[in-house]
Amino acid sequence: MLMRLLRLLPCEDAHHVTIMALKYGAGPRAREKTDLSLSLFGKRLRNPIGVAGGADKKAEALAGWSRMGFGMVEAGTVTVDRRPGNPKPRLWRLKPEQGLINWMGWPSEGMEPVLDNLRSFQDKPERKNLMLGANIGSVEGKLEEFAQLAKACSPLVDYLTLNASCPNLEHDCYKDAPEQTAAEQIKACKDAAQGKPVLLKLGPTMDQAVLSRMVGAATEAGVDGFMATNTLAHADRSLVQGLDIDWPKHGGNPIGGYSGPGLLPIACFMVKEIRALVGKDMPIIGVGGVQSGADALRLLDAGANAIQLYTGLVYKGPALVKEIMQALAERRG
Numbered sequence: 547m548l549m550r551l552l553r554l555l556p557c558e559d560a561h562h563v564t565i566m567a568l569k570y571g572a573g574p575r576a577r578e579k580t581d582l583s584l585s586l587f588g589k590r591l592r593n594p595i596g597v598a599g600g601a602d603k604k605a606e607a608l609a610g611w612s613r614m615g616f617g618m619v620e621a622g623t624v625t626v627d628r629r630p631g632n633p634k635p636r637l638w639r640l641k642p643e644q645g646l647i648n649w650m651g652w653p654s655e656g657m658e659p660v661l662d663n664l665r666s667f668q669d670k671p672e673r674k675n676l677m678l679g680a681n682i683g684s685v686e687g688k689l690e691e692f693a694q695l696a697k698a699c700s701p702l703v704d705y706l707t708l709n710a711s712c713p714n715l716e717h718d719c720y721k722d723a724p725e726q727t728a729a730e731q732i733k734a735c736k737d738a739a740q741g742k743p744v745l746l747k748l749g750p751t752m753d754q755a756v757l758s759r760m761v762g763a764a765t766e767a768g769v770d771g772f773m774a775t776n777t778l779a780h781a782d783r784s785l786v787q788g789l790d791i792d793w794p795k796h797g798g799n800p801i802g803g804y805s806g807p808g809l810l811p812i813a814c815f816m817v818k819e820i821r822a823l824v825g826k827d828m829p830i831i832g833v834g835g836v837q838s839g840a841d842a843l844r845l846l847d848a849g850a851n852a853i854q855l856y857t858g859l860v861y862k863g864p865a866l867v868k869e870i871m872q873a874l875a876e877r878r879g
């Protein structure tokens with residue numbers, strides 16, 4: 547019923563209502579009937595199902611996500627300063643494809659409100675059962691901002707993710723020397739992260755050479771894990787077969803990044819390639835296009851330790867978490 551009502555609202559408003567509902571205790575509860583726990587970053591993870599970056603930018607609904615059954619939530623993208631993001635509309639449903647195009651551009655109230663929310667969550671009973679990540683970004687790629695964010699967030703979370711792959715920012719600090727830029731940013735985060743793992747979130751590519759260079763530079767810089775993949779820019783749309791959509795435009799130019807089922811084969815390819823490059827011990831989180839239990843298993847089978855999702859929740863709601871739990875339980879037998 548609530549899902550049907552949400553679909554009547556513009557997508558960004560529906561998202562806001564969902565966050566508020568979760569924040570104030572509404573929403574279903576799900577609990578594993580089979581033990582789905584695993585170890586990640588040396589900690590116990592209740593199950594390998596996570597909320598992807600961007601879904602709870604301000605860390606407002608952490609207890610609600612945990613009640614819904616998630617084992618992990620990645621808050622953010624957190625930025626140091628307040629910024630409005632791109633003008634609205636900036637989020638579109640692609641109903642036939644069960645996808646989204648988002649051109650959010652990191653709307654943010656700055657890091658202080660996020661830190662307040664993370665702080666007030668630490669004493670809640672749900673904290674013990676939820677792996678927390680902070681997804682951090684600097685619009686201009688400033689190393690001092692990464693260091694500031696890493697220093698402030700790391701005492702309150704279990705890991706940090708460096709968002710090196712958002713297609714929605716005017717300034718693209720990765721344009722000229724992506725590997726070198728990412729490596730410098732990883733080092734700046736690691737120096738400030740007080741021992742907490744630092745992950746790198748990559749954009750979609752099916753180019754082995756590009757991946758290999760990025761993974762090599764990041765590993766050398768001391769990265770603790772990888773995340774693949776972020777949303778797909780218009781320029782890369784040919785990577786998704788049959789993606790015949792009316793891409794939104796601003797000032798005559800196509801804008802935003804695609805998420806949805808078409809990302810799953812790309813995320814699987816990337817996870818597989820990264821796993822082959824880094825070996826079995828480096829954590830990899832798979833994200834992109836998971837909209838069923840079978841999708842989740844496919845990404846885990848490609849070599850991911852855990853998965854995250856966002857767009858699937860918009861279309862399937864909390865039932866998706868239950869379906870994935872069921873598929874994982876059947877797999878464990």
Ligand SMILES: Cc1cc2nc3c(=O)[nH]c(=O)nc-3n(C[C@H](O)[C@H](O)[C@H](O)COP(=O)(O)O)c2cc1C
Nearest residue numbers: 598599600623648775776805806834835855856857
């Ligand atoms: C509305 C929206 C906002 C997003 N914001 C962020 C963000 O702030 N940081 C980030 O790393 N990824 C962000 N993402 C990307 C997701 O975390 C994820 O990588 C992508 O949507 C693919 O997964 P999905 O197909 O399950 O949605 C956003 C995605 C959407 C749809």
